[in-house]
Amino acid sequence: MKNFEFLFTAWMVVWAVFFAYELSIARRITQTREEIERLKQQLQQR
Amino acid sequence: MKARFTITALVALLILCAGYAALFIAPDEATMHAIQRIFYFHVASWNAMFCAFFVAFYASVAYLVTGKRKWDALGVSGVEVGVLCCTIGLITGPLWARPVWGIWWTWDAKLTSTFILWLLFIAYLLLRGLVEDPEKKASLSAVFAIFASLDIPLVYLANRLWRTQHPQPVIAGGQGSGLDPTMSKVLLLCLLAVFCVMILVLIDRYRLELLRHDCAELKFEIESRGLDASEGAATPALQKGGQ
Numbered sequence: 171m172k173n174f175e176f177l178f179t180a181w182m183v184v185w186a187v188f189f190a191y192e193l194s195i196a197r198r199i200t201q202t203r204e205e206i207e208r209l210k211q212q213l214q215q216r
Numbered sequence: 217m218k219a220r221f222t223i224t225a226l227v228a229l230l231i232l233c234a235g236y237a238a239l240f241i242a243p244d245e246a247t248m249h250a251i252q253r254i255f256y257f258h259v260a261s262w263n264a265m266f267c268a269f270f271v272a273f274y275a276s277v278a279y280l281v282t283g284k285r286k287w288d289a290l291g292v293s294g295v296e297v298g299v300l301c302c303t304i305g306l307i308t309g310p311l312w313a314r315p316v317w318g319i320w321w322t323w324d325a326k327l328t329s330t331f332i333l334w335l336l337f338i339a340y341l342l343l344r345g346l347v348e349d350p351e352k353k354a355s356l357s358a359v360f361a362i363f364a365s366l367d368i369p370l371v372y373l374a375n376r377l378w379r380t381q382h383p384q385p386v387i388a389g390g391q392g393s394g395l396d397p398t399m400s401k402v403l404l405l406c407l408l409a410v411f412c413v414m415i416l417v418l419i420d421r422y423r424l425e426l427l428r429h430d431c432a433e434l435k436f437e438i439e440s441r442g443l444d445a446s447e448g449a450a451t452p453a454l455q456k457g458g459q
Binding site for chain 1: 257
C-alpha cells in the first residue's frame with residue numbers, strides 16, 4: 171500500500187493522543203483524591 | 217463503576233469497528249488512493265473539536281450568567297479536550313498533505329485560522345495558570361473563551377469563503393460536493409467513534425476539575441482556621457518515588 175507509513179502514523183496519533191491524555195487525567199484524579207483525603211484527615215484531627 | 221466499564225468497552229469496540237471500516241471497507245478514492253483514508257479520522261477529530269469548543273463556549277456564557285463554579289469546570293474541560301482534538305487535527309492534516317500536496321503546511325485561510333484557534337485556546341489554558349483568585353480566574357477565562365470562540369465560524373467557513381489549498385468541503389459543500397455512499401457510512405461510524413471518545417474524556421476531565429474545586433475549598437477552610445494546608449503533603453520528590 172502506497173504511503174502506508176503516513177496512514178499508519180495518522181491512525182496511531184489519533185488514538186495514542188487520546189489514550190495518553192486519558193491516562194494523564196486518571197493519574198491527576200488519583201492524586202487529587204489522595205490530596206482531598208489528606209486534607210479531610212487534617213481537618214478532623216484539628 | 218460497572219456501567220462505566222461497559223461504556224468504555226463499547227466505545228473501544230466502536231473504535232475497532234471504525235478503524236477496520238476506514239482501513240479495509242471504505243473504497244479507495246480515485247486520485248489519492250489509500251492515503252485519503254486519513255480523511256475519516258482527520259474530519260472526525262475536527263468534528264469532535266467543534267463539539268468540545270461549543271461546550272466550552274456554552275459553559276462560559278452560562279458561567280457569566282449564573283456565576284456557578286460547575287460551569288467554569290465544564291468550560292475549562294471543554295477547552296482542554298478541544299485543544300487535544302485540534303492538536304490531533306493539526307498533526308493528521310500535514311501527514312495527509314505531505315504525500316498529496318508535496319508540502320507539510322501552507323499558510324492558507326483554513327490552516328491559518330485553525331492554527332490561530334489552537335494558539336488562542338492554548339493562551340486560555342496559560343491564562344488560567346497565571347491568575348490565582350478563583351473568581352477572577354473563572355470570569356476572565358469565560359470572557360476569553362467567548363472571544364476565542366469567534367474564530368470557530370471562521371475556521372468552519374474559510375474554505376467556503378476563500379480559495380484555499382485545503383480542499384473544498386465534501387459535505388454540505390454545495391453543487392458538485394458529496395461522498396460515495398459507502399464512504400459516507402464509514403465516515404459516520406468514525407465521527408461517532410471519535411465523538412464518543414471525546415465525550416468520555418470530557419466527562420473525566422470535568423470530574424477532575426470538580427475534585428480540584430473541592431480540594432481548593434478544603435485548603436481554603438484549613439487556611440482560614442490558621443492551619444498549614446501543605447502539612448503532611450508528599451513532596452514532589454517523594455511523589456516521584458521517594459528519591
